[in-house]
Amino acid sequence: MSDYEKDLTACLTDAGFSGQAISEAVRLCEAGQKEELVRFLRVRRCDLIEELHESQKKIDRFDYMIRQTEKQI
Numbered sequence: 001m002s003d004y005e006k007d008l009t010a011c012l013t014d015a016g017f018s019g020q021a022i023s024e025a026v027r028l029c030e031a032g033q034k035e036e037l038v039r040f041l042r043v044r045r046c047d048l049i050e051e052l053h054e055s056q057k058k059i060d061r062f063d064y065m066i067r068q069t070e071k072q073i
Contacts (some may be wrong), residue, residue: 005029015048 003010005026012022021044028037 001026012044015044017044 006045007021008025008029008037012025028034037049
């Protein structure tokens with residue numbers, strides 16, 4: 001496994017992706033399918049951004065409830 005493939009595996013592992021997703025990314029890399037790999041990574045990035053936005057909405061709701069609760073003190 002090349003240094004790039006190790007970095008790719010570490011990145012996807014750190015981001016919480018499944019072994020299946022990691023294997024697919026490494027397969028694309030080993031097959032020299034760089035454009036497909038970029039597309040794969042961009043889709044996964046979009047998935048993470050969507051998760052981030054969902055988490056931000058939850059945090060905003062908590063912040064709202066904290067402010068509302070503090071007003072009642």
